[in-house]
Amino acid sequence: MNHEKYMRAALHEAEKAKAIGEVPIGAVIVYKDEIIGKGYNLREIDQDPTAHAEIIAIQEATDHLGSWRLNDCVLYVTLEPCPMCAGAIIQSRIATVVYGTTDPKAGCAGTLMNLLDEPRFNHQTAVISGVLEEECSSMLTHFFRELRKEKKRLKKMASES
Amino acid sequence: MNHEKYMRAALHEAEKAKAIGEVPIGAVIVYKDEIIGKGYNLREIDQDPTAHAEIIAIQEATDHLGSWRLNDCVLYVTLEPCPMCAGAIIQSRIATVVYGTTDPKAGCAGTLMNLLDEPRFNHQTAVISGVLEEECSSMLTHFFRELRKEKKRLKKMASES
Numbered sequence: 001m002n003h004e005k006y007m008r009a010a011l012h013e014a015e016k017a018k019a020i021g022e023v024p025i026g027a028v029i030v031y032k033d034e035i036i037g038k039g040y041n042l043r044e045i046d047q048d049p050t051a052h053a054e055i056i057a058i059q060e061a062t063d064h065l066g067s068w069r070l071n072d073c074v075l076y077v078t079l080e081p082c083p084m085c086a087g088a089i090i091q092s093r094i095a096t097v098v099y100g101t102t103d104p105k106a107g108c109a110g111t112l113m114n115l116l117d118e119p120r121f122n123h124q125t126a127v128i129s130g131v132l133e134e135e136c137s138s139m140l141t142h143f144f145r146e147l148r149k150e151k152k153r154l155k156k157m158a159s160e161s
Numbered sequence: 162m163n164h165e166k167y168m169r170a171a172l173h174e175a176e177k178a179k180a181i182g183e184v185p186i187g188a189v190i191v192y193k194d195e196i197i198g199k200g201y202n203l204r205e206i207d208q209d210p211t212a213h214a215e216i217i218a219i220q221e222a223t224d225h226l227g228s229w230r231l232n233d234c235v236l237y238v239t240l241e242p243c244p245m246c247a248g249a250i251i252q253s254r255i256a257t258v259v260y261g262t263t264d265p266k267a268g269c270a271g272t273l274m275n276l277l278d279e280p281r282f283n284h285q286t287a288v289i290s291g292v293l294e295e296e297c298s299s300m301l302t303h304f305f306r307e308l309r310k311e312k313k314r315l316k317k318m319a320s321e322s
Binding site (some may be wrong): 014043045046047048049052055058059061064066067068072082083084085086087088090091092093105106108112115118120121122134 | 227
């Protein structure tokens, strides 16, 4: 499996989130060397706390296969999954998760904990991390830097008006 | 807050799942003493691994409020949340979760672990358990007993035909 190729597709999804002002996180799901689900973060636009890239990609993939079971699928995501998304990955029985950069605040695929490798759950998912880490990480860093700049600019405008 | 009253509403949702052959789990979300979100398990009908009672109720509640933040809400659910639903509860900043019966296989609100009380996440949710435990538990036990009976009956029919 060409991990970098599919992580580039996940990064492409993240770009779509960035273009509409959402935190740039993207995901794709691959089955038999074909992308069957794609998603990007839509939390703010949809005002839906479950509208993470992974959840949207999982729903698209299960629609495509006509089954909630994604046993033979690989999920690629630019940022390490949060507890909700790790849980959705377990629920959908995804075989492998490949992520780009770690999430020190909420990462549940190895950073704060690894829910995907919890032996007491009825499914375990293999984890591969650090694929295109630099691109995935810098996309987020750049986004938050611009956001801070914009906030500062607005604050300055407000104080001058 | 009248916990039993709202757990009865969650049990009523679970009845809807049972009526269509889904594992009977139901949830409601209460804001200012009003139910603003309801959901019942639809995993098999929708073939969607994320279609748990809690996720559906959260999406309905956030639609109702026009915000992904459910800080002042209480979620009632008949069965202890799984990791995905516990994660969605954290994501939506729900203040309190009240559940009926524990889930020894996947419960992440105190049984296998308590994700809702994890200090490293950016939100913690209070947990109250055991409200109408007997009713919540027996609805599930009865459902699985009937399912096993039906399986046995079909197996017998197949061997006799």
